[in-house]
Amino acid sequence: MITDVHGRELRSFLTVAEELHFTRAAERLYVSQPALSKQIRALERHLGASLFERDRQGVSLTAVGTALLPHARAVLAAWEAGHEAVQRAREAADGTLVVGMSTSPGRGGLLPAIRSRFTAAHPEAVLKLRQVGWEDPTAGLADGSSDVAFVWLPLAGAERFHRVVVATEPRLVALPETHPLAARTRLDFADLLDEPFLALPDSGPELRDHWLALDCRGGRPPAIGGVIAGTDETYEALVGGLGVCLVASGNAPLLARDGVVTRPVDGLTPSSLALAWRTDDTRPLVRNYAHAAADVAGSSRSNPIGCDFQGLIDGPGSGKS
Missing domain, CATH: 1.10.10.10 (Winged helix-like DNA-binding domain superfamily/Winged helix DNA-binding domain)
Incomplete structure (x- = not known):
């Protein structure tokens, strides 16, 4: 049968x-x-x-x-x-909130500070951190495997998500310490236009273009030296001389190890790290974690909120970055 x-x-x-x-x-x-x-x-x-x-x-x-x-x-x-x-229903029933991220949002204690504020209001809640590969620029929001997520802007499918910026940082360049440009203490982006760049997977074209700095190339297409989908993979590609890559200053310590250096670059717009959540998810745990992130970001002079959080929480969905 x-x-x-x-x-x-x-x-x-x-x-x-x-x-x-x-x-x-x-x-x-x-x-x-x-x-x-x-x-x-x-x-x-x-x-x-x-x-x-x-x-x-x-x-x-x-x-x-x-x-x-x-x-x-x-x-x-x-x-x-x-x-x-x-699984999602069980987690919702037992007060679990899944926090997705592609790289750890350390940045001077940002994550512990948000956790502290959130758990003070919700001592019964369980926070579950989830590492997501770079193939998913939404860090699990798109498929529902994360409830909230730390993501880099621009965010793919932005109209589906609310977000609040928690850090705005300059983009540095990471390159092998043997590279001729590594001898300089500061670079201009024009110096890098002919260099092969390491690119993110094309599953998130908006974010891929951002980290290739298409907005600063004056229409000149980048040369792609390789595709990267994780921190360790990026480090190995840099050491192997496959290319250079841009990195947010807060993530520089993840790559600046033996054989790799980072340098400040003039002529680049900054990068923005945001906490995002789905516009149709109105659960109190989600809203309150977002409020905690906004409070922590707003209390830091170096990481101001980049948008009107109250409008995002109470108004219609806005994913503009």
Whole structure:
């Protein structure tokens, strides 16, 4: 019966259908090939039809397997979405707030200060920090895996989010200490126009363009020396001489290690770090964490709030940066 089919069997079928190779599929699923074959045979028994043709040339889908494939994908995708919804509901019920970030927003105790103000008002709440790769410029806001997030502006899909700027910092250049320009104490951006740059993934074109300083190039396209998706990857690319990159001053210590230096650059606009949250998320925990971030940012002379927080909280959604 169809009701006897397990999600495990559907996932095994989908993996074999994608790989068209039982050994590779078993490796992806971290099971033995005999165990995988057993799961496929069990599914075929439930359905009363063969799903794969096996011969010396390899593995291929039968007509029945081809018919099942899109439905198996849909069922598993729906289950994943349901699991995530349950997780978010559990976290909301137990007072958990997930804070996403792509790099740690240290910056003179910014994060502990926000936590202190927030927990003073909500001692029962649980803050869960979540590190998100640079492939997602919203740090988990877009897919709902984060409730609030520290993000760099400009923010992709900005109309979907409220935000408050918590730090405004100059952009420095990071480069290998052996680079000829590293001998200078200060650079002009014109000196860097012909240098290969390390670029963010193209999943966030607005942010990628910002860290390539397209706004300061006068229409000259950048030369891309490599794509980076994390701090350690950036450091290795710099040491390897693949290119130079821009970095916010607050993040400079993450890269300025053995073999890499950072230098101030004239002719660049500053960078802005913001706390963002979804416009349709009106939960008190979210609003109050945002208020705590605004209070902390507003109390710092070096990191003033860059927008009208009250308007963002109470007015219609605004993602303008």
